[in-house]
Amino acid sequence: MHNNVKITDFRQDFAIIANWVKFGSKVLDLGCGDGQLLQFLRSSLEIKGYGVEKDDANLLACIQNSTNVIQMDLEDGLSGFEDQSFDTVVLSQTLQAMRNTEKIVLEMLRVGQEIIVTFPNFGYWRNRWQITAGRMPVSKTLPYQWYDTPNVHLCTIHDFDAFCYNHQIEIIERKVITDGKEVSFMPNMLGNLAMYRLKAR
Amino acid sequence: MSENNSVGVVTPQTAHFNVPLKLRSGQILPQYDLVYETYGTLNAEKSNAILICHALSGNHHVAGKYSEDDKYPGWWDNLIGPGKPLDTNRFFVIGLNNLGGCHGSSGPSSINPETGKRWGSDFPILTVEDWVDSQAHLLDHLGITQLAAVIGGSLGGMQALQWTIAYADRVRHALIIASAPNLTAQNMAFNEVARQAIITDPEFHNGDYYEHGVVPRRGLRIARMLGHITYLSDDVMGEKFGRKIKDTIKYSFDVEFEMESYLRYQGDKFAGSFDANTYLRMTRALDYYDPALAFNGDLSKALSKAKAEFLVLSFTSDWRFSPTRSREIVKALLDNESTVSYAEVTAAHGHDAFLMPDAHYHAILRSYLSNIQTDID
Numbered sequence: 001m002h003n004n005v006k007i008t009d010f011r012q013d014f015a016i017i018a019n020w021v022k023f024g025s026k027v028l029d030l031g032c033g034d035g036q037l038l039q040f041l042r043s044s045l046e047i048k049g050y051g052v053e054k055d056d057a058n059l060l061a062c063i064q065n066s067t068n069v070i071q072m073d074l075e076d077g078l079s080g081f082e083d084q085s086f087d088t089v090v091l092s093q094t095l096q097a098m099r100n101t102e103k104i105v106l107e108m109l110r111v112g113q114e115i116i117v118t119f120p121n122f123g124y125w126r127n128r129w130q131i132t133a134g135r136m137p138v139s140k141t142l143p144y145q146w147y148d149t150p151n152v153h154l155c156t157i158h159d160f161d162a163f164c165y166n167h168q169i170e171i172i173e174r175k176v177i178t179d180g181k182e183v184s185f186m187p188n189m190l191g192n193l194a195m196y197r198l199k200a201r
Numbered sequence: 202m203s204e205n206n207s208v209g210v211v212t213p214q215t216a217h218f219n220v221p222l223k224l225r226s227g228q229i230l231p232q233y234d235l236v237y238e239t240y241g242t243l244n245a246e247k248s249n250a251i252l253i254c255h256a257l258s259g260n261h262h263v264a265g266k267y268s269e270d271d272k273y274p275g276w277w278d279n280l281i282g283p284g285k286p287l288d289t290n291r292f293f294v295i296g297l298n299n300l301g302g303c304h305g306s307s308g309p310s311s312i313n314p315e316t317g318k319r320w321g322s323d324f325p326i327l328t329v330e331d332w333v334d335s336q337a338h339l340l341d342h343l344g345i346t347q348l349a350a351v352i353g354g355s356l357g358g359m360q361a362l363q364w365t366i367a368y369a370d371r372v373r374h375a376l377i378i379a380s381a382p383n384l385t386a387q388n389m390a391f392n393e394v395a396r397q398a399i400i401t402d403p404e405f406h407n408g409d410y411y412e413h414g415v416v417p418r419r420g421l422r423i424a425r426m427l428g429h430i431t432y433l434s435d436d437v438m439g440e441k442f443g444r445k446i447k448d449t450i451k452y453s454f455d456v457e458f459e460m461e462s463y464l465r466y467q468g469d470k471f472a473g474s475f476d477a478n479t480y481l482r483m484t485r486a487l488d489y490y491d492p493a494l495a496f497n498g499d500l501s502k503a504l505s506k507a508k509a510e511f512l513v514l515s516f517t518s519d520w521r522f523s524p525t526r527s528r529e530i531v532k533a534l535l536d537n538e539s540t541v542s543y544a545e546v547t548a549a550h551g552h553d554a555f556l557m558p559d560a561h562y563h564a565i566l567r568s569y570l571s572n573i574q575t576d577i578d
Contacts (some may be wrong), residue, residue: 026538048538056547056561063512063542064568070531070543080532 012180013195014040017090017116020173020197021045025087028111030074030104031094033058035067042067052078075100078107086112093141093193095119097150106167109200114172118195121176123156123188141192157188164198173197206282207274208240208289211265213305216342222300222335225489228325232314235339236305237261237297240281241289243345249575250345251287252336253277253296254353254360257428257483258475260304263296264289279558286567291575292349297339299332301325301482309478310411322408326482329356329490333363337371349573350374351509354555355522356483359490362530365507366492374573375507376566378514379555381526382500382533383491388521391431392484395424399477408478421477422468429467434518434551500529501536510540512569514562516554517547542569 014037021027023045029038032051035058041047051069053059062069072080075098089112091104096119098104108115120141121127127137136146144151155163157176164171176183176191183191215236222230238261243250253263255276264281266274281287281294298306301324305311309324340348351372353361358380364372384392399405402420406413433441442460449457456462496502511534515527524545534541546562548554554562 050535050541059544060561060564060568063544063565064572066572068540068542070535070541071545072528072543080528080535082536085536 012177013092013118013193016175016177016195017041017092017118018044020114020116021047021088024048026085028052028081028086028089030078030089030091030108032062032067032069034061035065035069037090037092038067039065074098074104077103078111081111083110084113088112088114088116090116092116092118093120096154097152099152101153102167105163105169109169109198114197114199116195116197117160118193119155119160120151121157121188121191121194122154123158124178124192125189126192128189139192157191157194160194160196164196168201169198170201171196171198206284207278208265208282210268210271211238211240211262211275212267213238213261215305216339218335218338218342220338222331222338224325224331225328226325230300230307230325233300233307233335234305234311235297235300235307235335237295237339238263238265238275239296239343240264240294241292243293243343244575246576247345248347248349249291250293250295250340250343250348251350251352251570252340252348252364253281253294254332254336254351254357254364255296255299256353256355256357257487258471258480259357260302261296261298261306262304264294277556279556280563280566286563287352287570292570295339295343297336299327299483300335301327301479301486303476303479308476309408309482310476319411321411321478324478324482326485329359329363329486330367332486333360333367336360336364337368340371346371348372348374349575350376350570352376352378353380354378355380355552356487358522359487362504363490363492365509365511366503369506369508372509374512374569375509376512376514376569377527377530379516379519379522379527379552380530381522382493382503382530384487385526389488391427391521392488395427395484396481398423398427399481402477405477408481410477416472417477418472421475421480422465422472424477424480425471425475426464426468429464431521432552434520434549436518437549437551440549500533504530504533504539505537507534507537507539511542512565513541513543514555514565515543515545516551516562517545518549519552519554521552 027047027049029051032053038049054073059071089108130137175195176187178192213236215234219232262275264275264278283290298304301308303310309320313320351361351364358377361375361377365375399420402417404415405417445459492503493500513527513531515524531543544565
């Protein structure tokens, strides 16, 4: 069904995540949506993948795509998963919508030998610009109005760096991208999406 | 569901087995009958068979009807048929009545060929493991080496789980619905009350009531009434009956509330059609099932040899087989890196939800089943 997936069919962040995942490894994708990332990793890297998803429609899509999916609410932690039982645990663009933000990152570090966290960088200049202009930012990565946004814990790259430092989390690698292109100059200003490869120190 | 996606008129068949069945209790069933029904066509490779395991009061009549004007189709007719989630255009579906049952398979109310009399209290107590062994013999009889899937809800889910443990090579997929890896003390307690209701009925006669030409109706009726309370959620009972009064408050112990009317109706209907000895044995099979017991309570170890792919389903309002229990199965499967998906279906109907045609629930089953390959070699 999904055997002939082309890398270009997928998002740039998927390609970066694929670079951080070992061939044939075991991957847990938290908030896996319809299972696209897992399918991509399965077809390109032959991973053994599981997704965690709360939403009924996404769960059904995963089952339609023959993607292993466990229906549960990440806010409750990862109690069904053993310590260090996955090579990589991924939380892709979901961190900002979590209530128990700190808890889920620590849970990921418990379950995964490495973790990958990606989130929209609130420090991106367009967001700063809109705030300077007196409005809450609305953009492609933050497509919500202040009153209907699921995002309750937005942060900047500097904020997350400090979070990692304070929680004894080692940043193995960090990539920042804007519109699919990597940003190395002033990432907290010019980067739209932050991607971290982390492990417990 | 429209009429034209029914499997239509079906006829049960009986398979007789002369090879003795060794039971977990140490007893031996020298010979036995299994009554079963099949729907759909077994393909040339015999790779499209799906076994349905029934729950406490179920039987082999899973889908279809017995005559054109039969008003009561099989107990899972909403799931099984041409174009239905379990599509009989693709799959060959087998339903059977478990041993100890009262719908045609050898059981307490059937004739013991050695004595020419009804088995009654002499019929052994079977376990989930014994049933699965007997089901494997039925597959041998049908020439089926490997099941595309085994599906069961509740006690049926325990059988599906047991299939993956005892016959790991003979089952490719297991769908375990509203089930548990063993019963909690509270769940067993309900069974004990049900059994006590039957056993203390003066017409029980130690299980040999057939000889006396009576049946312990009162006990069986109360057992079933209790069961029905636990199969529904508080919310659904509230919604369905609430405190609605049938007629008027009469300051009596007659049926005054709608809920009482429902329970009495269900109890009467069941007591008139089900065998008390079977009920006792089915509840015991539930109590005894505990695959982790032999592994110091470690379910992960118990499931370590399973090769099947799993779909585990639970229902949010099911408190008799709660989602927590299904999650224990999922946890053990994850520990073994099994292929598994788990859905926790939002449903109001409690344990009964697994028999209801909820759209999302059926969409999950349809999707999962449609991905099961039948063209394997």
